[in-house]
Amino acid sequence: QVQLQESGPGLAKPAETLSLTCTVSGYSINRGYYWGWIRQPPGKGLEWIASIFHSGSTYYNPSLKSRVTISVNTSKNQFSLKLSSVTAADTAVYYCTREGVKYCTGSICSRDEDYWGQGTLVTVSS
Amino acid sequence: QSVLTQPPSASGTPGQRVTISCSGSSSNIGSETVNWYQQLPGTAPKLLIYSTYQRPSGVPDRFSGSKSGTSASLAISGLQSEDEADYYCAAWDDSLKGWLFGGGTKLTVL
Numbered sequence: 108q109v110q111l112q113e114s115g116p117g118l119a120k121p122a123e124t125l126s127l128t129c130t131v132s133g134y135s136i137n138r139g140y141y142w143g144w145i146r147q148p149p150g151k152g153l154e155w156i157a158s159i160f161h162s163g164s165t166y167y168n169p170s171l172k173s174r175v176t177i178s179v180n181t182s183k184n185q186f187s188l189k190l191s192s193v194t195a196a197d198t199a200v201y202y203c204t205r206e207g208v209k210y211c212t213g214s215i216c217s218r219d220e221d222y223w224g225q226g227t228l229v230t231v232s233s
Numbered sequence: 234q235s236v237l238t239q240p241p242s243a244s245g246t247p248g249q250r251v252t253i254s255c256s257g258s259s260s261n262i263g264s265e266t267v268n269w270y271q272q273l274p275g276t277a278p279k280l281l282i283y284s285t286y287q288r289p290s291g292v293p294d295r296f297s298g299s300k301s302g303t304s305a306s307l308a309i310s311g312l313q314s315e316d317e318a319d320y321y322c323a324a325w326d327d328s329l330k331g332w333l334f335g336g337g338t339k340l341t342v343l
Contacts, residue, residue, distance in 0.1 A: 155332035
């Protein structure tokens with residue numbers, strides 16, 4: 108069973124760079140799947156941030172793209188998120204995920220289950 | 234503002250059947266599968282429905298998903314007090330090349 112665990116500082120100062128790491132167990136990142144980050148500000152909804160394939164192929168949320176870097180370290184079976192120039196609006200619980208892969212038979216497509224970490228709260232404050 | 238539109242709230246009494254809608258467009262729900270998540274207070278979202286209709290192991294068959302055109306629905310039958318939670322829909326968007334989430338629906342069991 109794949110398990111994901113987020114780690115990183117729980118506090119970041121305004122204008123600094125927030126850095127988080129997701130450690131994956133029970134599955135080798137090298138075997139495939141897209142790996143991603145999602146966040147949830149306190150009392151608000153979910154927002155997708157970015158996704159990365161083990162080969163390094165990436166997708167970014169356009170609204171955050173200029174500030175976000177996602178990377179993968181297959182030797183440590185980890186992937187990471189960096190968010191620069193943070194403000195109070197970036198205060199959120201950050202979740203790492205293994206996204207469900209899409210597969211199609213003819214015109215019929217399906218997607219398998221995704222998996223989430225338990226999340227880590229990052230507060231941006233001076 | 235979320236691109237997938239959900240009602241902010243829904244309610245029902247124990248034993249009732251409730252549905253939660255999720256409206257999108259041709260680039261997401263219209264052409265992709267839909268996931269539904271249940272989030273209890275203070276916990277991570279839990280996958281409830283994936284690939285529009287499928288339930289992960291351990292999810293009761295009281296929960297079911299459906300889709301028609303650019304809208305999807307989550308149905309909960311035999312409503313129980315422990316179903317009181319926030320529910321989110323999600324779908325990949327082919328134009329955005331990214332994941333979209335609904336704004337969430339707070340379900341209250343009266």
